[in-house]
Amino acid sequence: MMDPSQAFMWSLRRDLGLALRRPADGLNVLGFFVLACSMFPLAIGPQREWLMRIGAGAIWVAALLAVMMALPRLFEHDHGDGTLDAMVASGQPLAAIVAGKIMAAWLVAGLPLVLITPLLAMAFSLPVDSIPILMAALLLGTPVLMCIGAIASALTLGLKAGPTLVTLLCLPLYVPVLVFGAGAVEAHQSGLQGWAHLALLAAGMLLAGLVAPFVASLALRISVE
């Protein structure tokens, strides 16, 4: 039997390998994020103060929607071709397998968003010293979004209205992440330290990372029935 760390690596490597063969999926999310962010300056106009004011919030909303775009694919393919059945039936530690899948999904759809954020921050003429805060907030916050989304998509797997339900289930739960994520930059800009916000995001990430694989694997066991 694979121990949990082996099962985690097995599914992480598997999903990263699959993502490499299907680069469109990851690029799609990144492309959406960049386009959505670049719409704001076009719509609002070139007033620097306005852009600075809404910049962090707009980037956060776009990141949240982009992550949500990646969610339906998280388990759907595996459900469709029977590999999810094989995972459940194998008796291997399912929570570890799910954790690997969430990690891979974040590396493919979440991390690129964080890395490209400095460019977008410049489009919003955010002050340079608040860019690291924004990146840190996204780095801690997007895994939480992914974890919550994984639970929702595991619960709605196989339902016809699945993607719609995922959106409805996730959005209310995403609000705290959004508030603290965008708030970190706001606090920094207004001269306060953003550490409190970041610490809360980090706590949220640890909690979500710990709980989500177990809850999602329970939901998957029900969904395959």
Added chain:
Amino acid sequence: MTREAAALDAIEIEFDGLTGQDLALSRGDRRLFEHLHFKIEAGGLLVLLGPNGCGKSSLLRALIGLAPLQSGQLSGSRSGSSIEPDALRRATLFQGHASACKGELSAMENLALSARLDDALIDRAPKSVLSDALAVVGLSRQRDIEARRLSQGQRQRLHLARLALALRTQTRPLWLMDEPSAALDDAGTALLLQLLDTHLSRGGAAIVATHLPISTTRGPRTVLNLQDFAPKRHARSVQAEMAESACADGS
């Protein structure tokens, strides 16, 4: 190979029989079968027969815990004591209806992934193990071809390679197979029977849902026709009852 041998020795097989008592299964509100009993022991083969839709696949899925049983007791045993459902899953190789392979990955990568799930392969096992298994089932030339380019039959041969690997390591003593020969040609079917035969002769057990007559040379073989366990129709009205009795009288 010593590392692999050590790793495989560490796997303890917890199985020497599976018993189902008074099993019943429904799909939606339609009862598929009820009062089903079976017992399978090491070296035994259980063949599930029956027309389409009588619940063969559903029973296999229920045995591995992918679907709930409406009633009944399912117990795996090992030297007299019962084993946990999770341990039973780890002792079982499940080949479902779906292909369970990834179209984007090559035949070899697919085999490596499923063999790891089956505990039939250790991490970073030599590639020769995989290519040998593919050679056995006649997929040597297709080993680097994406699985979506394989034909249905070739994909089923990929399953045979998985069985061959499982056979090599003996980590999964109970095989559950759903129509394993559906798309196979004669040579493929012969190979399947040969693998099954070897598995049974080494003390493995298998439950196979099939339309084809399966003949293995060894081991006790039980045939269950699920149609025999379909619920008797309850007369819904006096009229229906009368119509039925009229039919009975007529015959």
